[in-house]
Amino acid sequence: MVEFKQFYTSETISDLLVSLLSHTDVASCLELSAGEGALLDAILKRFSGIKITAIDIDNKNFHKLLEKYPEHRIFCCDSTHEELLDTLDGQLFDVAVCNPPFLSVSSNDYLRSIISRVFNYNVKTKKIRAEIIFLCINLLHLVPNGQLAIILPELFFSSDQYLWLRKALTEKYVINQIVECEHNSFVNTEAKTHIYHLVNRIPKKQHEFKITIKPNAFQGTKIIRLQDFVSKRHVETSTSFDDYFIIFRGKLSGKECKESSYPYFHTTSFNARFESFENSIEYSARKAQKNDILIARVGTRILGKTEVFLGNSAIVSDCIFCIRIFDASIREYFLNFWLQNRSDWLKNNAKGTCAKHISLYSVKELIESVICEYLSSEKSNKIFEIEKMLL
Numbered sequence: 001m002v003e004f005k006q007f008y009t010s011e012t013i014s015d016l017l018v019s020l021l022s023h024t025d026v027a028s029c030l031e032l033s034a035g036e037g038a039l040l041d042a043i044l045k046r047f048s049g050i051k052i053t054a055i056d057i058d059n060k061n062f063h064k065l066l067e068k069y070p071e072h073r074i075f076c077c078d079s080t081h082e083e084l085l086d087t088l089d090g091q092l093f094d095v096a097v098c099n100p101p102f103l104s105v106s107s108n109d110y111l112r113s114i115i116s117r118v119f120n121y122n123v124k125t126k127k128i129r130a131e132i133i134f135l136c137i138n139l140l141h142l143v144p145n146g147q148l149a150i151i152l153p154e155l156f157f158s159s160d161q162y163l164w165l166r167k168a169l170t171e172k173y174v175i176n177q178i179v180e181c182e183h184n185s186f187v188n189t190e191a192k193t194h195i196y197h198l199v200n201r202i203p204k205k206q207h208e209f210k211i212t213i214k215p216n217a218f219q220g221t222k223i224i225r226l227q228d229f230v231s232k233r234h235v236e237t238s239t240s241f242d243d244y245f246i247i248f249r250g251k252l253s254g255k256e257c258k259e260s261s262y263p264y265f266h267t268t269s270f271n272a273r274f275e276s277f278e279n280s281i282e283y284s285a286r287k288a289q290k291n292d293i294l295i296a297r298v299g300t301r302i303l304g305k306t307e308v309f310l311g312n313s314a315i316v317s318d319c320i321f322c323i324r325i326f327d328a329s330i331r332e333y334f335l336n337f338w339l340q341n342r343s344d345w346l347k348n349n350a351k352g353t354c355a356k357h358i359s360l361y362s363v364k365e366l367i368e369s370v371i372c373e374y375l376s377s378e379k380s381n382k383i384f385e386i387e388k389m390l391l
């Protein structure tokens, strides 16, 4: 059910999440949004004698969990509601695991008081991210030195808006590690996420921890100081491509594009040409510019179809990714690479069974790696030229 953000964790990510917990002697575990039990299966694999308390708001999941884990404590209730505190009745747990729903909930006195109790922070906004509530309730129910492994959205990792959260987290809890999850770890969602491994203990001032950014050729594990995490200096490596390209997906549906009466690119009009279109579009939609690369992101038959936009301005529909690579040589290099490798890449990266689609994150990753390849080949060409001159 999309309403409850029921995006379940894959077995690989569940195992990875549980492997972060460094306790060996674990008797109890809390799971506040258990779904169909992906994280619980991983916990039970690792700690066989453990006693679980699991909750889910959805009645169907509740019955599934009851059936799967008859010897554990399973509840059907809203983990963001005050009544949960009665359900848990002050029990503290050795470990907690969580992949909360990624959504916003309306603020109220109870939620504000929970955040203030855990993080000493007064929320003033009308909406609060549910993930923060799940984080707080988990932390409130850990024994001293108890451990939590929780999946949280990119937002908390890199947005200025959540500087307060990073600061409060680092002041009151030990962050052992943060692991970036691969883009395709979650079915049906494009969200980039991180697993936080936290310990219920006040950290020493000079505490450092490990951030594992997706391990590939140009990123990897690095040690980071708390102050750099709070001030976002850790994000630099992943945004260093901003000078090279931008990628976005259109906002309007095909129907809305059509009704706008402006020139537009949608999967049904992929062969349309706008070379001679001179109008500037005063429309709050995302627009393609001359030389942008347009790629169909959805549709089994049209998926990956590519056009270089030669007009001046056209709206891009929500079925299209628009890629703007600023440097003409890099653009050409990417385009060649894409057209040659497109079908293999789509085979490995397209998701979905009926309506095949590709995620913005996976395309972004591809562009980044092709740019890296371009830059390193440019560098070796330059070295080769210099060596030739020296001979």
Ligand SMILES: C[S@@+](CC[C@H](N)C(=O)[O-])C[C@H]1O[C@@H](n2cnc3c(N)ncnc32)[C@H](O)[C@@H]1O
Binding pocket: 004, 005, 006, 007, 008, 009, 032, 033, 034, 035, 036, 037, 038, 039, 055, 056, 057, 058, 061, 077, 078, 079, 080, 098, 099, 100, 101, 102
């Ligand atoms: C992202 S899924 C994760 C499920 C499972 N832990 C996993 O990792 O596969 C979030 C789960 O939270 C449940 N949920 C959503 N809102 C909730 C709430 N307010 N209280 C308790 N569970 C909730 C949904 O039904 C869904 O099963």
